[in-house]
Amino acid sequence: MKNKTFQSLTNPLAKNNPVLVQILGICSALAVTTQLKPALVMGLSVTAVCAFSNLVLSLLRNGIPDRIRIIVQLVVIAALVTIVNDVLKAYVYDVSKQLSVYVGLIITNCIIMGRVEAFALSNKPLPSLLDGIGNGIGYGAVLVIIGFVRELFGNGSLFGYQIIPECFYEAGYVNNGLMLFPPAALIIVGVIIWVHRTANKDLQEK
Amino acid sequence: MGKKKFLGGKNSNAYIVFYSTVMVVIVAIMLAFTSLSLKDRQNANELNEKKDAIVASLGLEKGSYDEVIEAYVVNKEGQVIETAETPLQKLFDLVGSHAKGEYPVFENKATGEVVFPLTGKGLWDDIWGYVALEADLNTIKGAIFDHAGETPGLGAEIATPKFQAQFPGQTIYEEGQLVGIYVVKGGAKGAAHSVDAVTGGTKTSEGLQNMIKNCLDNYDAFLKVRQANVVTENAE
Numbered sequence: 065m066k067n068k069t070f071q072s073l074t075n076p077l078a079k080n081n082p083v084l085v086q087i088l089g090i091c092s093a094l095a096v097t098t099q100l101k102p103a104l105v106m107g108l109s110v111t112a113v114c115a116f117s118n119l120v121l122s123l124l125r126n127g128i129p130d131r132i133r134i135i136v137q138l139v140v141i142a143a144l145v146t147i148v149n150d151v152l153k154a155y156v157y158d159v160s161k162q163l164s165v166y167v168g169l170i171i172t173n174c175i176i177m178g179r180v181e182a183f184a185l186s187n188k189p190l191p192s193l194l195d196g197i198g199n200g201i202g203y204g205a206v207l208v209i210i211g212f213v214r215e216l217f218g219n220g221s222l223f224g225y226q227i228i229p230e231c232f233y234e235a236g237y238v239n240n241g242l243m244l245f246p247p248a249a250l251i252i253v254g255v256i257i258w259v260h261r262t263a264n265k266d267l268q269e270k
Numbered sequence: 271m272g273k274k275k276f277l278g279g280k281n282s283n284a285y286i287v288f289y290s291t292v293m294v295v296i297v298a299i300m301l302a303f304t305s306l307s308l309k310d311r312q313n314a315n316e317l318n319e320k321k322d323a324i325v326a327s328l329g330l331e332k333g334s335y336d337e338v339i340e341a342y343v344v345n346k347e348g349q350v351i352e353t354a355e356t357p358l359q360k361l362f363d364l365v366g367s368h369a370k371g372e373y374p375v376f377e378n379k380a381t382g383e384v385v386f387p388l389t390g391k392g393l394w395d396d397i398w399g400y401v402a403l404e405a406d407l408n409t410i411k412g413a414i415f416d417h418a419g420e421t422p423g424l425g426a427e428i429a430t431p432k433f434q435a436q437f438p439g440q441t442i443y444e445e446g447q448l449v450g451i452y453v454v455k456g457g458a459k460g461a462a463h464s465v466d467a468v469t470g471g472t473k474t475s476e477g478l479q480n481m482i483k484n485c486l487d488n489y490d491a492f493l494k495v496r497q498a499n500v501v502t503e504n505a506e
Contacts, residue, residue: 098423129286136293143297147304154308157315164418218423224430244423244470 072183073194076202082175083206083253084260085267089175093207094249096166100223103211106166107204111197112148114176117141118184118196125185137180142171175203210252218243320361324376324385327402327412340379343372348492364389364398373488376400383411384496386489390481393473395419397428397481403442406500407493410451413437415478425474436465442482448490450483 082088089110096102120140121128128136149167152160170176179199184192215221217240220228228237242248261267277285321335330338341357342350353360357374360367364387367374376385382405389398399415413434420426427433440463442450452464453475467475486493 096422098421102422127280127289129280129289131281132286132290135290139293139297143301146301150304150308150312153315154311157312157319215423241469 069191069194072187072191073198076195076198077205078202078260079264079267081202081206081260082178082199083203084257086175086178088178089173089203090250090253092166092169092173093203093210093253094246095169097207097210097214097249098218098244099215100208100211102166103207104204106169107200107207109166109170110173110175110203111200113141113145113170113173114179114200114203115193115196117144117176117180118192119189120144121180122184122187122189122192128185133185134177134181137177138171141176141180145171175199206253206256209256210249213252214243214248218248316362317358320358323400323414323416324387327385327400327414328378328383329402329412330378338378338380339385340377341374342377343374344489344492345373346371346488346491348489348495361387368485368488373492375489375492381405386486388415388481388485390477390484392417392420392428392477393425393471394421397474397477399478399481401437401482401486403493407497408441408443410437410440410442417474420471420474423470425468425471427468427471428474428478433465433468440465442486443493446494448483448486448493450486451479453479 076082080086083090083093092106092110096106117137117140121137124136124140145167149160149164179196183195187195212222215223216227220226220233220239240248277288279285321339322332324339325332325335328338343353343357343360345351351372353372355367357376360372360374364374368389374387376387377383378385383402384407385400385402387398387400389396391397395418397415397417397420399413401413402411403409404411415428415434417426417429420428437451440451442448442463444463449463452461453467454461454464455467455472455475
């Protein structure tokens with residue numbers, strides 16, 4: 065039993081990764097990964113929201129009418145994000161400014177509703193909380209990898225600090241402009257999925 | 271017959287209506303409560319941010335607003351006018367204030383440098399900023415831009431120091447004609463009144479160029495009067 069609970073945390077990290085295996089959350093994986101910092105911030109925010117919405121909805125699960133469950137999920141998630149954003153705005157204004165762009169993207173992130181629907185509504189609060197954290201981290205990890213590649217080759221920097229030295233540019237090196245556009249993110253996701261499936265043979269379709 | 275269920279069970283219409291009503295009321299109370307109880311703190315934070323942005327465009331330290339800045343409101347003819355709100359309050363609804371023909375000015379009391387607030391549209395959402403002019407009222411001393419929702423790495427680059435560093439030293443007048451600043455795609459290469467646009471942020475760059483021109487146009491009369499004064503002072 066203990067082992068099974070723990071698995072709900074570790075499974076989404078690799079074997080059942082929301083982006084790589086369930087192919088969820090691709091839209092935001094394109095939108096916020098031009099740089100490493102927003103990718104990281106988005107990963108952390110989604111982890112927090114996914115964990116708490118899973119927890120809250122798992123606690124409420126026995127009272128929610130089946131026919132309006134999607135609406136209830138959306139209300140809980142949106143209210144949660146709005147309240148947290150309001151509190152941040154009042155007490156840690158700088159952080160809230162960083163996040164404000166992503167608030168809409170967090171609420172509509174399909175991973176959050178996907179996990180509530182697929183897991184939290186039919187499981188106990190603790191495994192649901194762990195499942196939320198696991199999926200958030202699994203999502204964030206992929207985002208960070210994409211952000212790393214795109215910022216390094218698109219801007220020559222990481223976290224805004226110049227990594228590729230000036231002498232490279234003088235020798236004729238040019239930043240890859242494609243990296244800054246959405247198709248680059250899709251290509252990188254594709255490559256990661258390829259590597260991931262090569263390593264996990266049981267995931268390959270027959 | 272088992273135990274009688276509340277409102278006929280989890281999936282009856284009565285229960286669904288009851289459940290959604292209660293849920294909406296609870297969530298509305300929670301949202302209203304957080305919003306109201308935190309409003310003052312949020313406003314104070316926003317006001318401080320605006321004050322800091324104004325002094326930052328002048329290259330001064332954060333928190334020095336109250337010592338150095340004298341704020342007033344001018345009309346389209348460049349005359350100082352009395353308004354119901356303070357110039358700082360006007361920043362919270364700059365579009366509305368412009369529609370009324372009231373334009374706030376923030377002046378460095380010691381040096382005569384002036385800061386103008388700007389507001390415009392980027393690709394996705396509002397963009398805004400502050401442009402500080404030297405005492406000659408032509409050369410840009412500094413510029414700060416920010417945005418509500420431009421794409422990180424693309425349009426959002428207008429908020430970076432690297433992009434804003436292109437502005438100081440640029441002039442906004444050409445032979446007495448207000449031209450603003452051209453945000454040029456593919457590199458300005460030292461052309462007058464021009465800076466490099468953001469790569470991959472064409473629409474945001476266009477919005478920025480329009481914002482600078484449109485907002486500064488409102489101060490044209492004010493600037494010309496002040497420029498004339500500067501010239502006569504120098505002649506004496």
